[in-house]
Amino acid sequence: MALSPQWLDELRSRVTLSSVIMRTTKLQRAGREWKACCPFHDEKTPSFTVSDEKGFYHCFGCGAHGDVIRWMTDQRGLPFMDAVKELAAEAGMEVPAPDPRAAQRAEKRASLVDVTEAAQQWFVQQLASDAGARAREYLASRGFPAAILREFGFGYAPDNKQALKAGLANFDEAMLVESGMRIETEEREHYDRFRDRVMLPIQDMRGRVIAFGGRILGKREGVAKYLNSPDTPLFDKGRTLYNIHRAGPASRKTDRMVVVEGYMDVIALAAAGIEDAVAPLGTALTETQIGLLWRMVDAPVLCFDGDAAGQRAAMRAVTRALPLLRPGKTLRIVQLPSGLDPDDLIREKGRGAMEQLLDRPASMLDTLWQYELAAEPLGSPEAKAGLKARLLEHVDAIEDQDIRALYRRELLDKFSAYAFPRREKFGGKQPWKKGAPQPAPGLTPDAARRLKQASGAASKTGLASAVVHGLARHPDQIDRHADVLSRFAEQDQSLAPAIDFLLDAAETLEHGGDSPILLPDGLVAPPDETRFAFLREGTDPKAARDALAEAVSLLVERPALDAALLAATARFETDPEGAFAEQQRLLKRKLDFERRLGQMVGERAASAARSDSDGRSAQAASSGPKTD
Structure with a gap:
């Protein structure tokens, strides 16, 4: 009977390795892994480790190594097919008929x-x-x-x-x-x-x-x-990494995997004592190879030559990995000095110079930003707009929505800091001081009327109204959230006029300035300004901005979660298993959403309750019976 590699991989993924091993061997939790005295040789100090995440066990004493099937054959003494059948029954899988x-x-x-x-x-x-x-x-x-x-x-x-x-x-x-x-x-x-x-x-x-x-x-x-x-x-060169059989065990000691461009680079590193290195075989890193690396470590380090070809290779790897990103899994990038490969660097400056570079890799996000920043001259507004478009095109390739949102925010923050640098002076205008009256920039009667109507509609949602007023009080934050707010306005027409007005008004302010946009008299206020830190007087400015950013995030996340839940529910007839799993995941996220919203609006209430309690206690103490 021949079993496909795909079927065997599915079997391994469905069975928790530690649960099988601990039936006959006492395991102790050690961080994200388990440890024990090795069952394959006598020892007093544990050197046997089990990793459910990576799917294998390994003994640093005797070298015993394998997956859950290997455990059944080597430790239990079962024939291969008997081991497979026993594990398949446990996992609820049917062993394929002979082919x-x-x-x-x-x-x-x-x-x-x-x-x-x-x-x-x-x-x-x-x-x-x-x-x-x-x-x-x-x-x-x-x-x-x-x-x-x-x-x-x-x-x-x-x-x-x-x-x-x-x-x-x-x-x-x-x-x-x-x-x-x-x-x-x-x-x-x-x-x-x-x-x-x-x-x-x-x-x-x-x-x-x-x-x-x-x-x-x-x-x-x-x-x-x-x-x-x-x-x-x-x-299959797209599914194979050179030296993976040696680098895999070495990476378990270093918690690192280094990817270099060729096998001579791997050997040069090994000769210098760096044994956790692999290389693709004449092709750019493939999705399968990235997945293989992630089975070994969470953040493999990609090491490229410092010339233009090396930079292009780094970007090819980054763009290939972007759609695959998931929580905790990423790549890190090291660029060697121009004109040097790993062998040259070690020959000229020694192993220490190589280790220093490997210890300070760049993130994927920073690599992407630096590459696109240097891709074309940026001497005109059109060129800067092109930079922003290229960055957002990369972001859109990310499939995980949480990671996509975080990449979008961080890259737009970098873009804003570059395209609209903070000015030390106000171009003849005096900075606003608290208490000093200042008209809303560009506030025409018609604009005031539109903002009043829009904010009145927004106030019905509570959180949405608070965000509108919060941005008016902290207009230096409007540009930071401009893209997110614009997309949200397309989904919620009741907020669209208010958001459009704030975006227009913010453009008339000095970038980074903190002058509030003064709203006209009669504008509908949020239901309770004390519920949100960014609307309360006396809140630390940084804390107010952080709270406002969280409120914007919650505002945008709510309709997206609701839509995703509806879509998952609609899939029940065609894919009940997948739809149920997706629905449960989304419900957990919604519970987390409600928790975060509750923390935001509940903090003030808790503080007020404590104040009332303290006041009552003090009053009781002052009016109670006195004794000599």
């Missing part, structure tokens, strides 16, 4: 591994032979220690089109072609793919050789410097 074609494919992959493993041994032998003298000289010039050469399995492919065929004569020609070792032609004899190259094995998560990479010796016109195996039944 003869899938069995044949699995058998073929197993036989192709025999080819690649044999080829690896042959390449290593060729490196040690007389034919490999030039390759050994090249490796010596790179300064790689002998231990590194052995660990990474360096070999050599002779400059002969039929050498490998002769060396692997016990394998059929068809298997050599299908494994990617030979190239098939119709008109002439098949020939070896790799010739006169230093060879490196590419291994899967289990350490099996599934493909090769080769670096040409010397320079040849029209010949690629690096050459990788083609995609085969064993090897």
Whole structure:
């Protein structure tokens, strides 16, 4: 019976690893993981860890490592299929019926591994032979220690089109072609793919050789410097990361995964003692590879050369990752000094310089901002508007709505600070002082009438009316929330005139100024100004602005949550399971929303209650019986 990798991954995801292991081994909570004395060898100090998030156990003492299926086979002693069936029953999954074609494919992959493993041994032998003298000289010039050469399995492919065929004569020609070792032609004899190259094995998560990479010796016109195996039944370059089988265990000690551009960079880092590095194989980082990295660590560090090509590669990775972002999962970016790759940097400045860069990576958001800021000259309003449009286009690619909202706010804050820098002077106008009368900028009778009508409608919603008045009192915050408010106004026509007026009025103020927009007499006030900190006299300005920002967030979030709940409910007929799960998630968010709103308006009430209680206690104390 052949089980697909996708089915096995689903099985692993449905079973909690720690719950299976703790049936026979006593586990203790250690942060986000579990620890225990290793059940595979005798020890007094716990070195055995279990990570439900990453889906594996590992012993730093004896090296035992595996997933929930491996636990059942190694610790329980069950045959593979018995282990799978027991776990599937626990997870409520049905084991697929036998598929003869899938069995044949699995058998073929197993036989192709025999080819690649044999080829690896042959390449290593060729490196040690007389034919490999030039390759050994090249490796010596790179300064790689002998231990590194052995660990990474360096070999050599002779400059002969039929050498490998002769060396692997016990394998059929068809298997050599299908494994990617030979190239098939119709008109002439098949020939070896790799010739006169230093060879490196590419291994899967289990350490099996599934493909090769080769670096040409010397320079040849029209010949690629690096050459990788083609995609085969064993090897998919978009789903494989070079050195993942070594870097995975190393990352559990460092809680870090470094992604560099090529396998020679990985080896240079390993030679310097940095063992938690991987590399893609001739392609930009794919969605599958990003997901694989996130199974190891929450924030992999991407390390790129400091030249223009490296910056473009960083942005390709950022844009590829934006739609995939979810809470707690991100990428961090390191840009090397211009003209240096990791090997150059370590040679010139030592391992410490590399570690310093890796310890101070940039966030995805900052990388995106810096790249777009430098993308084009920004000497005109049109160019600045183009910058804003590009930033928002990136934001719109983010699928998680919470992360999307946070990216939008932070990038717009950066844009506002850049496009509308705070001025030290007021261009001839005196800054407003509390108590000094000042007319609302540009307040015509018609505008006053419109604002009064709009705010009257807004007051019916309580929170919406409070936000309108809060922005009028703190107009320096209007631009910060302009995009969010404009989109909200499109959904709520009763607030649209008030928001439009505030946006227009704010443009007549010095940017960043704190002069309030004085509203005309007779304007409908919020139901109770004491409920909101940003409307109360004497509130600390920073606290008022923070409270106003939270109120704007709540104002926009409420209709979005209601709409999402309606959509989830409408999906019940076609997707009851998915709709129920989505509805439960949204209900939790709505409860959190109500809690946040309650905290905002309840703080003042609680304070007032405490004051009343204190007053009553004092009064009782002063009027109570006295004793000598």
